[in-house]
Amino acid sequence: MKDATQSSPDKPLPPGDPVTVRDLTVAYRDAPVLWDIDLTVPEGRLVAIVGPNGAGKSTLIKAILNLVPATSGTISIYGKPYAAQRHLVGYVPQRGSVDWDFPTNALDVVQMGLYGQIGWIRRPGSRERRIALECLDKVGMVDYASRQISQLSGGQQQRVFLARALAQDAQIYFMDEPFAGVDATTEKAIIDVLRELRARNRTLVVVHHDLETVREYFDWLVLLNVRVVASGPVEETFTLENMQAAYGGRIAFFSGFHAPAIVGSSTGSRALGD
């Protein structure tokens, strides 16, 4: 039932770390958006990129995907430049980055995830249709396959984007705010899919804005504010000091944060881990 067509667990892993970033600086005109980023993302983790507005979270993903030019620095995916490793990468852009009134349906959007495999000029056929339907099924959207995309709710649109990335059958996924403004059903569907992917040793790099769920959803954290403030396992990096360093004084308003941080430091280890 599961993964009839999607190749997988047996696929040989490419050598090297999923993502390595060295001395990356990105500047739009005068202002640096990212400054001297050094980053290594290990295999098979669910990684949150967290930071205040304007911290450069989306820009970091786009720089890794070669969508914005780096002013300086090097980026590699499994040891090679992005252009050579595209087939290993899946991408979920921000939902608001496209016009959802575009005349197309959910199935069609998911099939776009296969265009890279199909190649130029050839059209998607029955194989692509079957894979796309399976991917829609995994996010609970198979009943909406022929729905015009503007008739879907925001959460459903987000799940269609996720299904499109699943169709890419990638080794590492980059997702830009997949949980932003979605309903509870969608949030549950997305996190289930992300966990299943991690169980199959996929690496997931997710721009995330909800500090309340960082600890529950993710096992690796990249705390960003133009520079990398902290990067590592959530238990070690999701601390009050780090959060204050990234967010400034504003973090004091976040009440939910104190409990785990204090418990963590007083009892010695992850008392509130799930």
Added chain:
Amino acid sequence: MPDIFRDVIFDYTLRNVALGSALLGLVGGVLGTFAVLRRQGLLGDALAHAALPGIALAFMLTGSKAPIVLMVGAAVTGWLGTLAIIRIVGDTRLSEDAALGIVLTVFFGLGIVFLTHIQHSGDASQAGLNRYLFGQAATLVQENVVTMAVSGAVALSIVALLFKEFKIFSFDPEFAASIGYPVGRLNVLLTSLIVAAVVIGLQTVGVVLMAAMLIAPAAAARQWTNRLGSMAALSAFFGAASGVAGAMISVSASRLPTGPMVILAATAIVVVSILFAPERGIVWDSLRRRRLRRELFRADRTAPA
């Protein structure tokens, strides 16, 4: 009255005018679909205006008024206008509407300067270049129609071959880039095809009105369908139908200019589509809303039992 239908087939002039207008509508309709969906309806307007100096320059350089020569000139400056817009948007802080405005006015201004210069040069053969401002379909000869048909066929074949690529590029250019499509080159190609559509229409509707033939059929088609393929096909049909209708009206009511009649026919289709298209039409929309209100009102009065 049925004479007009017979004439479309057998009358040499009317046949050329009708075919030329239909071709313009067909090609403009398909490429306009992408322009409208990418919210670049005004791009066609800028490109059409950018074609004018090319027409004048082609005449100044060659002394020929052969449509093929002028079309090449129009295509060259239209294409330069395209590159200018893409560069301005990419390299400066100006937004796209400013880039479009700059290219439109600068190129059109240059075109008028060249045309005025030609008129005052005392060259008697120049008479008639002005017709590219508003178009003059009656001057279409069979040779023009054949040229339009061939270039239109090339443009439409490219769209047919790269339909999937143009679709993903129009819907989600960032994702397209992430899976390896050269979006910069796709942009130049698609815009160049719009230039081709503009050039095909110049002799019939002229630089000033050409944009309408890119926008109107596509805007109307969007009202009736939720699929890109059928939108392009319907837009092509609306464009061609406006072309034929405009040609027939302008001939049967003497002294009405063809180009503007084609545009008016397309506009009529837009108005009907916006009002009456089943899902998106304003009329059904307001009827649905009124019925819903009535039902809510009734439910409100009967509910507390």
